[in-house]
Amino acid sequence: MSGYLLRGIRCLGGEPVDMHLENGVIAEISEPSKKLRVTGAKTVQGDGLIALPGLVDLHTHLREPGREDAETVDSGTRAAALGGYTAVHAMANTDPVADTAGVVEQVWRLGKEAGFCDVFPVGAVTVGLRGERLAELGAMADSAARVRIFSDDGKCVSDPILMRRALEYVKSFGGVIAQHAQEPRLTEGAQMNEGDVSAVLGLRGWPAVAEEAIIARDVLLAEHVGSKLHVCHVSTAGSVEILRWAKSRGIAVTAEVTPHHLLLTDEMARSYNPLYKVNPPLRTARDIDSLRLALAEGVIDAVATDHAPHSIEDKDCEWQAAAFGMLGLQNALSVVQSTMVDTKLLTWADVAARMSTTPARIGQVANHGRPLSAGEPANITLYDPSITRLVSEKELVSKSRNTPYLGMTLPGQVIATFLRGSPTVLAGELIR
Amino acid sequence: MNRHLLSAADLSVEDALRVLDTAEEMSRVADAPVRKLPTLRGRTVVNLFFEDSTRTRISFEAAAKRLSADVINFSAKGSSVSKGESLKDTALTLEAMGADAVVIRHSASGAPHRLAHAGWLHGSVINAGDGTHEHPTQALLDSFTMRRHLRNGKGDLAGVRVAIVGDVLHSRVARSNVLLLATLGASVTLVAPPTLLPVGVEKWPCSISYDLDSVITKVDVVMALRVQLERMSDAFFPSAREYSRRFGLDTVRLARLPDGAIVMHPGPMNRGLEISAEAADGLRSVIVEQVANGVSVRMAVLYLLLAGAPLTDIDYKTLGPS
Numbered sequence: 091m092s093g094y095l096l097r098g099i100r101c102l103g104g105e106p107v108d109m110h111l112e113n114g115v116i117a118e119i120s121e122p123s124k125k126l127r128v129t130g131a132k133t134v135q136g137d138g139l140i141a142l143p144g145l146v147d148l149h150t151h152l153r154e155p156g157r158e159d160a161e162t163v164d165s166g167t168r169a170a171a172l173g174g175y176t177a178v179h180a181m182a183n184t185d186p187v188a189d190t191a192g193v194v195e196q197v198w199r200l201g202k203e204a205g206f207c208d209v210f211p212v213g214a215v216t217v218g219l220r221g222e223r224l225a226e227l228g229a230m231a232d233s234a235a236r237v238r239i240f241s242d243d244g245k246c247v248s249d250p251i252l253m254r255r256a257l258e259y260v261k262s263f264g265g266v267i268a269q270h271a272q273e274p275r276l277t278e279g280a281q282m283n284e285g286d287v288s289a290v291l292g293l294r295g296w297p298a299v300a301e302e303a304i305i306a307r308d309v310l311l312a313e314h315v316g317s318k319l320h321v322c323h324v325s326t327a328g329s330v331e332i333l334r335w336a337k338s339r340g341i342a343v344t345a346e347v348t349p350h351h352l353l354l355t356d357e358m359a360r361s362y363n364p365l366y367k368v369n370p371p372l373r374t375a376r377d378i379d380s381l382r383l384a385l386a387e388g389v390i391d392a393v394a395t396d397h398a399p400h401s402i403e404d405k406d407c408e409w410q411a412a413a414f415g416m417l418g419l420q421n422a423l424s425v426v427q428s429t430m431v432d433t434k435l436l437t438w439a440d441v442a443a444r445m446s447t448t449p450a451r452i453g454q455v456a457n458h459g460r461p462l463s464a465g466e467p468a469n470i471t472l473y474d475p476s477i478t479r480l481v482s483e484k485e486l487v488s489k490s491r492n493t494p495y496l497g498m499t500l501p502g503q504v505i506a507t508f509l510r511g512s513p514t515v516l517a518g519e520l521i522r
Numbered sequence: 523m524n525r526h527l528l529s530a531a532d533l534s535v536e537d538a539l540r541v542l543d544t545a546e547e548m549s550r551v552a553d554a555p556v557r558k559l560p561t562l563r564g565r566t567v568v569n570l571f572f573e574d575s576t577r578t579r580i581s582f583e584a585a586a587k588r589l590s591a592d593v594i595n596f597s598a599k600g601s602s603v604s605k606g607e608s609l610k611d612t613a614l615t616l617e618a619m620g621a622d623a624v625v626i627r628h629s630a631s632g633a634p635h636r637l638a639h640a641g642w643l644h645g646s647v648i649n650a651g652d653g654t655h656e657h658p659t660q661a662l663l664d665s666f667t668m669r670r671h672l673r674n675g676k677g678d679l680a681g682v683r684v685a686i687v688g689d690v691l692h693s694r695v696a697r698s699n700v701l702l703l704a705t706l707g708a709s710v711t712l713v714a715p716p717t718l719l720p721v722g723v724e725k726w727p728c729s730i731s732y733d734l735d736s737v738i739t740k741v742d743v744v745m746a747l748r749v750q751l752e753r754m755s756d757a758f759f760p761s762a763r764e765y766s767r768r769f770g771l772d773t774v775r776l777a778r779l780p781d782g783a784i785v786m787h788p789g790p791m792n793r794g795l796e797i798s799a800e801a802a803d804g805l806r807s808v809i810v811e812q813v814a815n816g817v818s819v820r821m822a823v824l825y826l827l828l829a830g831a832p833l834t835d836i837d838y839k840t841l842g843p844s
C-alpha cells in the first residue's frame with residue numbers, strides 16, 4: 091500500500107501537477123512532464139479537476155444526540171464528505187444541549203467513529219441555550235473535544251451583560267463566541283424577511299434591523315472587552331456595512347455567510363413551500379449583491395453551510411408550522427462556484443481561503459485548511475467545475491430531504507475527498 | 523379561470539367580471555321561489571374550517587347547497603394543528619373521499635396555497651381566509667356590493683374611490699380588496715396608523731394616508747376594518763379611545779362623506795371602536811347586504827370553478843330550478 095497518486099490535478103486552479111499522498115500527508119508534488127512514478131500507489135486521473143484543501147464548515151447541525159430521525163453524526167458527515175468537507179463544527183443545539191464536557195465529548199467521539207470527516211463540537215454559551223447563565227465553557231475547552239467555538243446558535247445571546255461576560259470569559263483559553271444575531275423581541279413569531287414579499291404574503295416579518303442591531307451591539311462589546319466575536323450566517327446588506335466599519339476599526343470580528351443567502355431570495359417564499367423557510371430568512375436581491383461583494387472583499391471571512399436537516403413532518407406542512415432550516419453540505423461548493431467563481435468574484439484560491447483556510451483558523455483546528463504542499467496533511471478535495479447537474483433527492487445522503495436546491499441545475503461536482511490521505515469519496519461516491 | 527381561488531391576484535379583470543356577472547345571475551336564483559340549481563349535483567364540496575367562522579362557513583354552505591352540491595362540513599378546530607401535519611393528513615382524507623372542491627379557512631397564511639400545490643389532493647381549493655394573507659371571496663362580495671350601489675350592477679369599478687380604514691397589517695380582507703379593486707379599476711386609499719400598515723405596503727397598487735379626515739370627503743366607499751383590542755397590548759396603538767378618535771367611523775365623519783357614498787364593514791364589528799352604531803346601522807350602510815351578497819358571489823365562484831362554464835354559457839332558463 092503506497093497511497094494515492096493524483097494525476098493532472100490543478101491545485102487552487104493552477105497548472106496541472108501530479109501529487110502523491112502517503113502516510114496521511116502530501117508526499118510529493120511534481121510537474122506532469124516529470125512522470126512521477128510510485129510503485130503500488132492507486133492512481134486517480136485528475137485531469138481538469140481543481141484541488142482544494144479539504145473544506146471546513148463552521149456551522150453544521152448534526153442533530154445527534156436527540157433528533158437522530160433527522161440526522162446523525164454518521165449521516166451528516168457522509169453528506170459533508172460528499173460535499174468536499176474534511177472537517178465540520180457541530181452546533182450545540184442538540185437534545186441534550188452540548189453545554190457540558192460530557193455532551194461535547196460524546197459528539198466528538200461519534201465523529202471519530204463515523205470517520206467521514208473530523209467533527210469539532212461547538213459548545214453552548216448558556217446552560218440549555220436558555221440565555222440565563224453561562225455554561226461551563228472552561229470545562230468544554232479543556233475536554234477531549236477541545237472546544238474553541240461557543241454558540242447558542244438557533245437562539246441569540248440577547249442579554250447584553252451575558253454576552254459581555256461570555257466574550258470576556260473565553261479569552262482565558264482563546265475561545266470565540268459565535269453569535270446567532272437575532273433580536274428576539276423584534277422577531278417574535280417572525281416567518282420570513284420583512285419587506286415587499288412578506289407584506290403581500292401576510293407572513294410575519296423578520297426585519298433586517300433585528301440582525302443588524304445585535305451585530306452592532308456585539309462588535310462594540312467585543313471592542314470594549316478586547317475579545318473575539320464571530321457572526322454566524324450574516325444575511326443583510328446593513329450587517330455588511332456594520333462589519334466593514336468594525337473591521338476598519340480593528341475590532342476582532344469574523345463573519346460567515348451561507349450558500350443559500352448567496353443564491354436565494356425571499357421571492358422563493360411566494361410558493362409558501364417551507365423548503366425555503368430558514369433562519370435568518372432569505373433576503374432580497376440587493377442583500378445578495380452586498381453579501382457576495384463582502385465575501386469577495388473579505389469583509390465576510392468564510393462560507394459556512396448552516397446545514398440544518400429536518401424530518402419530513404417538520405417540512406411537509408404549512409409554512410407557519412414548519413421548522414426553520416435547510417440542508418447545505420452537499421451543494422455548498424457548487425453554490426459558491428455558481429455565485430462567486432462563475433461570476434468572477436472569487437478565484438479558486440480565494441475559495442480555498444473562504445471555505446477551508448479561514449474557517450480552520452477561526453475554529454482553531456490544526457491540520458485543516460493547510461497549504462497544498464509537500465509535507466502537509468493530505469486533506470484534499472478534488473472538484474470538477476465543468477459538470478452541470480440537476481439536483482435531485484436521490485443523491486442526498488443526509489437523513490433529511492429539505493434541500494432548497496431540489497430541481498435546480500448547479501455547476502460542479504466533488505469527485506474525491508481525502509481525509510489524512512484516505513479517500514472518503516472517490517469518483518463522486520462515498521467510500522465504505 | 524384558474525382551478526383554484528387562493529388570492530384575488532389569481533383573477534384577471536375578465537375573470538373578476540365573470541364572477542360578478544355570474545353572481546348577479548345567482549342572486550336571481552336566491553330570489554326565485556325554488557332557490558336551487560341542479561348544476562353541481564353529485565359534486566362534493568368540503569368546508570374545511572381550521573378556524574371558527576360561522577358566518578363564512580354558513581355562507582359557503584348555503585351557496586353549495588343552492589347549486590345542489592353535497593356539502594361536508596369538516597371543522598378541524600381543536601384538533602392538533604400546531605404540528606401542521608394534520609393539514610396534510612386531512613387533505614389526504616379529503617382526497618380519498620373524492621372532494622371536488624375544498625373551501626378552507628386556516629389561521630396560517632398560505633395554508634390554502636399548500637393544500638392546492640403540495641400534491642396532497644386534486645380538487646379545487648377555495649381560500650375562505652388564511653391568516654393575515656387573503657380572503658378573496660370577501661373581496662368579491664365587496665366589489666359586487668359596490669358595483670350594485672355605484673355602477674348599477676354592471677361593468678368594472680373604474681373611477682370608484684375606496685377608503686379602507688384600520689388594521690391593514692393583520693387584515694386578509696384588506697389585502698384581497700386592494701388587489702381586486704385595482705384589477706377592477708377602482709382607486710384605493712388605505713387609511714391607518716403607520717403601525718398597522720405592513721412594511722412594503724408602498725408597493726401595493728393603492729395610496730396610503732394616516733389621516734382619515736382628509737380622505738373621507740373624497741370617497742365613494744368607506745370600509746372600516748375590524749380592530750382587535752389585543753393589538754393595544756402589542757403597542758400598535760395607545761388606547762381604544764385614541765384609535766376611535768383618529769380612525770373611527772363616527773357620526774361627524776359620516777356626515778362629511780359625499781352624497782351617495784356607502785359604508786361597508788366585513789364584520790364582525792366592534793361597535794364604538796372602528797365604527798359607531800349610527801354608521802353601522804345608518805342609511806349609507808350596506809353591511810347587511812354584504813352578507814346576503816356573500817352567498818351569490820360564492821355560488822358564482824363554486825359554479826365557475828367546478829362547472830367551468832364561462833358566463834355566456836349560463837342560461838338561467840335552460841338550467842332551470844330543480
Ligand SMILES: [Zn+2]
Nearest residue numbers: 243244270322
Ligand atoms: Zn443560527
